[in-house]
Amino acid sequence: MGYTFHYFPLRAVGEPVRQLFKIAGKDFEDKRITFEEWMADVKPTMPFNQLPVLELEDGTMIAQSAAIARYLGKEFGILWGKNNLEAAKVDGFIDLYKDYYNEIRQFYYTALGVLQGNLDELYESVLVPAADKFFALVEGRIEKEGHGYLVGSEISYADLVVCDHMVTLNNLRPEYLKKHPKLAGYQEKVYSHPALKKWLDERPEDKM
Numbered sequence: 001m002g003y004t005f006h007y008f009p010l011r012a013v014g015e016p017v018r019q020l021f022k023i024a025g026k027d028f029e030d031k032r033i034t035f036e037e038w039m040a041d042v043k044p045t046m047p048f049n050q051l052p053v054l055e056l057e058d059g060t061m062i063a064q065s066a067a068i069a070r071y072l073g074k075e076f077g078i079l080w081g082k083n084n085l086e087a088a089k090v091d092g093f094i095d096l097y098k099d100y101y102n103e104i105r106q107f108y109y110t111a112l113g114v115l116q117g118n119l120d121e122l123y124e125s126v127l128v129p130a131a132d133k134f135f136a137l138v139e140g141r142i143e144k145e146g147h148g149y150l151v152g153s154e155i156s157y158a159d160l161v162v163c164d165h166m167v168t169l170n171n172l173r174p175e176y177l178k179k180h181p182k183l184a185g186y187q188e189k190v191y192s193h194p195a196l197k198k199w200l201d202e203r204p205e206d207k208m
C-alpha cells in the first residue's frame with residue numbers, strides 16, 4: 001500500500017503522523033508542500049482546504065490529523081492502547097491537546113509569522129496559562145498510570161503528540177519546560193523507542 005502524507009515543512013499537527021509511520025516500519029512519501037505552492041494551487045485540491053492530508057494508493061484523501069492517525073493506528077494495530085478503554089484514554093488526550101492547541105493558537109501563529117503580535121506578551125498572556133494547565137494534567141496522568149507513559153504501559157499516539165509539542169516549546173521558549181523538570185525524563189523515555197530515535201536523528205530540522 002503506497003501512502004503519501006501531504007503537509008507543510010513543519011512539525012505541528014503533522015509530525016506525530018510521520019512518527020507513527022516510522023514506528024510501524026511502513027514506507028510513506030513525506031510530501032512537504034511550501035506555503036507558496038499551497039497558496040498558488042494546492043489548497044482547493046484538498047478535502048477541507050487544509051493540511052495534513054493522507055493520500056492512499058487509489059487516490060482517496062483523508063483529512064484531519066487525528067482521523068489520519070486513528071486510521072493508520074487501526075490499520076497497523078499500533079499506538080492506540082491494548083483495549084477499547086485504553087483507546088478511549090488515548091482519544092481523550094488527543095482531544096485535550098486540540099483544546100489546548102486552540103488556546104495557544106494566537107501565540108503559535110504569531111511565532112510562525114502568520115499573525116502579527118508581540119510574542120513576549122503573548123508568551124505571558126496566552127502560552128503560559130494554557131501550558132501550565134495542560135502540562136499539570138500531563139504530569140498527573142503519567143504519575144497515575146505509573147509506567148512512564150500517558151496511557152497504560154506502552155507508548156501511544158498521545159505520547160507522540162505531547163512529546164513533539166515539547167520539542168516545539170523547547171525550540172521557541174526553552175525556559176518554559178524548566179518549570180516541569182519531570183517531563184524531560186518522560187520525553188527521553190518516549191524517544192528511546194529505536195525507530196523513533198533513528199527518525200529524529202535523520203528528519204529535516206523543523207523548529208515548530
Ligand SMILES: N[C@@H](CCC(=O)N[C@@H](CS)C(=O)NCC(=O)O)C(=O)O
Pocket residue numbers: 012013043049050051052063064065066
Ligand atoms: N484540525 C486540523 C487542523 C488543520 C490545520 O489547522 N491546518 C493548517 C496548518 S497546521 C492549514 O492547513 N493551514 C493552511 C490554510 O488553512 O490555508 C488537523 O488537526 O488536521
